[in-house]
Amino acid sequence: MNHSLINWFKFASPVSFYPLAGRLIPYFTAAAVALLAAGLWIGLLVAPTDAQQGEGYRIIFVHVPVSWMSMFIYCVMAFWAALGLSFNTRLSGMMASALAPTGALFAFLSLWTGALWGKPMWGAWWVWDARLTSQLILFFLYLGFIALQAAIDDPRRADKAGAILALVGVINVPIIYFSVQWWNTLHQGASVSMTKAPSMAHTMLLGMLLMALAFWAYTIAVALMRVRCIILERELTSEWVKKNAME
C-alpha cells in the first residue's frame, strides 16, 4: 500500500469528499469564467471570418466544445457507474447522478446550436443524418438515466440501476464519434483530429480549445456543487452532517 493509494480511498468517503469539493468549487468556477471570457473574445473578435461560411461559422466555438462535452461526460458517467458497480462505493453513484443533468444540458445545446448552424449552411434545421440521430439518442439516454434514478426511491438501488443503464448506453458514444467516418453524411467530418495537421486557422483552434476547457471547468464546478447537495440529502441523518456541514 503506497501513500497516494490510501489518499484516494480517503476521498471515496462522502465525509471527507464533502469539504474537499467545497474547497475545489471556487477554483473551477474562476477557471471557467476566465477561460470562457478568453475563448469568447478569441472566437467572436479575433478569429478570422471563414472563407466559405462567413460569420455564421462562429457558432462552432459553442457547438463543437458542447458536443465534445456531451460525449465526454457520458463516458465519465459510465466510468463512475462501472466503479460504483464493481467496488460498491457510494460516492461513485452520486458522481454519476451529479453529472447527468449537465450532460443532458450539453447534449441539448449541441442539438440546438447544430440546428442554428444547419439552417444557414444546409438550409435545414434538421436532417436525418447518422451523427445527428445518434446525438439525439445520446440526449434520450441522458433523459432515461435521470428518469430512472428519479423513479426509484431507494438511493442505492437507483445508483445501481442507473449504472447498468449508463453502461448499456455507452456503446452509443463511439457510434456518434465515428458516424461521420462510417457513413456518408451531410454533417462535416471531424474539425480537429489528433493525427492530422489542423484543417483550420490556429486562432480558430485556440478559441475552440479554450471554450472546451471552459465548459470542462464549468462541468466540474457544477457537478461538485450538485454532488455536495446529493451527499447532504442522503446523509442528512448522520452525525457529521449535523456537526460540520449544517453550520
Place this chain on the structure above:
Amino acid sequence: MNRLLSPFRLSVQRDLLLAARHKTEIITALFFFVIVVNLLPLGIGPDPDLLRKIAPGALWIGALLATLLGLQRLFASDHADGTLEQMALSPQSFTLLVAGKIMAHWLVAGLPVVLVAPVLGMQFDLSGRSLFILTLSLLLGTPILSLIGAVGAALTLGVRGGGALLSLLILPLYIPALIFGAGAVEADLAGIGPDGHLSLLAALLVVSAFFAPWVATVALRVALE
C-alpha cells in the same frame, strides 16, 4: 450439455405454458400490431407509391410497439408472487432462466408478428422480394427487441410509473435495430442490396443475445436486493 441447458429449456416451457393459459394476451398484442399498422394508410392516404415507401418503417414501428406492450409483464407477475426470488436463489444458473424467459417472450410476442408481417406487407403493395427481405429483417430483429427490452423490464421492475419509464429507456436503444431493419428493404429497392443491413442486424442480434440476458440478470439482482 443437455443438463447445462435444462434450466433454459424448463424456463421456456414454463413461460410458454403460462402464455397458453392466457391466450388473450398474445392475441391482444398481435391485434395491436395489426391495428397500428393498418391505421397508417388510413391516416396518410391510400396512394400505393407512398405506401410502398413507408411499409418497412410502418411494420417495424408496429413491431416495436407490440413488443413493448408485453415487456412490462415479462418479470412483473413472477416478481409479484415470489417466483423470481426463488429463481434467483435456485442452484441453477439465473442467467439461463432469464434467457429462457426472454426466449419465451420472443416466441409469444415476436414470432407471431414476423408471421403476420407478409400479409400486412401485401396491404402496402410490396413486391414478393421486398416482402421476403422485410420478413427476414423482422425475423432477425424482433429477438433483439425482446433481448434489449428484457434489460429495461428488469431495470424498471417494481418502479413507480414503470410502463412509461420502460418506453423512455428502451425505445432509444431500439433505434439501431429499427434503422437497419427498415433500411434493408429500402437499400434493396435503391439497388445496393440488403446484405449490409441484414449483416449488421445479425451482428446486433449476436451481441445482444450474448450480453442482454447477463445484463438483465444483474439488473434483476439489483431489483431483488
